[in-house]
Amino acid sequence: MDIKHLQYVIEVARTGSFTKAAQTMFVSQPTISKMIKSVEEELGVELFDRSGSRIVPTDVGQLIVDQANVIAHAFDNLTTGLDELASLRRGKLRIGLPPMAGASYFAEPIGRFHAMYPGISIELAEDGAKRIEADIENGALDFGVVLLPTKSELFESILIADERLMVLVHPEHRYAARGRIALTELEPEPLISFSEGFALHDRIPAACLSEGFRPNIVCESSQWDLIVRLVAANLGAALLPESICREAGDGVAAVALDQPIIPWRLAFVWRKDRYLSYAAKEWIRFLRTWFPEGLQ
The missing domain is CATH 3.40.190.10 (Periplasmic binding protein-like II)
Incomplete structure (x- = not known):
């Protein structure tokens, strides 16, 4: 028994006629009769009383019709939902x-x-x-x-994004007017870094260690705009991506970092x-x- 069988049962109960049900379901009357008979044989019950001029559900048949309506409604909701997903409406x-x-x-x-x-x-x-x-x-x-x-x-x-890190410093910092600096030149500098959970929290110290020194991290934050403001307040320097440095404003100065270049991809x-x-x-x-x- 499948959903089509249940739909035939529902339609026969609604119309009270195999012929009318066949017409609304666009199948032949023998097809409807055969399907209803197969459901009755499968369940071992009689679904409809055929003795009168109008076919009506038996007590067992009415129970099945009621449940079939619930299932058919759920199936309609399912197909509608699938259609909405496929058509990107949800x-x-x-x-x-x-x-x-x-x-x-x-x-x-x-x-x-x-x-x-x-x-x-x-x-x-x-x-x-x-x-x-x-x-x-x-x-x-x-x-x-x-x-x-x-x-x-x-x-x-x-x-x-395929960028590199730059060094952000206070405008009056001794490095502010430089065209570029090496990473080792940041060894004595207080640095502002990203909090744990951010990739740069690990990568910047790793790059420093590979150059032979441990960075002097004085503050950590999860917000790049706060880091920029802390640099502007002269708390320390920071290593940030090029795009962030371009948006940093006039209160800071950005200097290219090389030896080594630290990519930000x-x-x-x-x-x-x-x-x-x-x-x-x-x-x-x-x-x-x-x-x-x-x-x-």
Whole structure:
């Protein structure tokens, strides 16, 4: 017995006639009769009293008709929901964004995508790239922005930014007028860094250690704009991406860092082995057009 059988039972009960039910279901009257008979044989009961001019459900038949209506209604809701998902009229995306990537790179594309597909809800989680990567891996997030390199065997990716870190200092700092400085020149400097959970929290000290010194971290923050303000207050220097330094304003000075260059490459990633909803597939397609130079 399948959903079509139940729909035939419902229609016969509604019309009180095999002939009328066949007409509304666009099948022959013998087809309807045969289907009802097969259901009765399968259940071992008589569904309809055929003795009168109008066919009516038996007591058992009425019970089955009532339950069949519930099932048919649920099936209709299911097919409607599937159609809405397939046509992108509904859906949900869970996206993790680090503070430095959210406003700079994703405010506009998220707004544009929502205008195109208003029925798709977008749930944003703002956190450090390390935690976002872990949440994508464990399934708490569908997508997220992380700092490369990452686990290429686990994630698909779209490159969205390929920059380098610069040194941000107070305008009166002795390095402010320099064209570039080496990382080792920051050894005596108090540094403001990102909090734990952010990829740069680990990468900047690692780069310093590789140059033979331990950085003097005097303050940590999860907000890049606060770090910029702390530099402007002359608390210390900071290493930040080029795009952030360009937006930092007049209260600070940005100096190129070399020897070594510390790359800052952001990628939008998702798991290779996880099911992608219709909404997720469309979001990926949309981002590939938004960041065409970032195809990986």
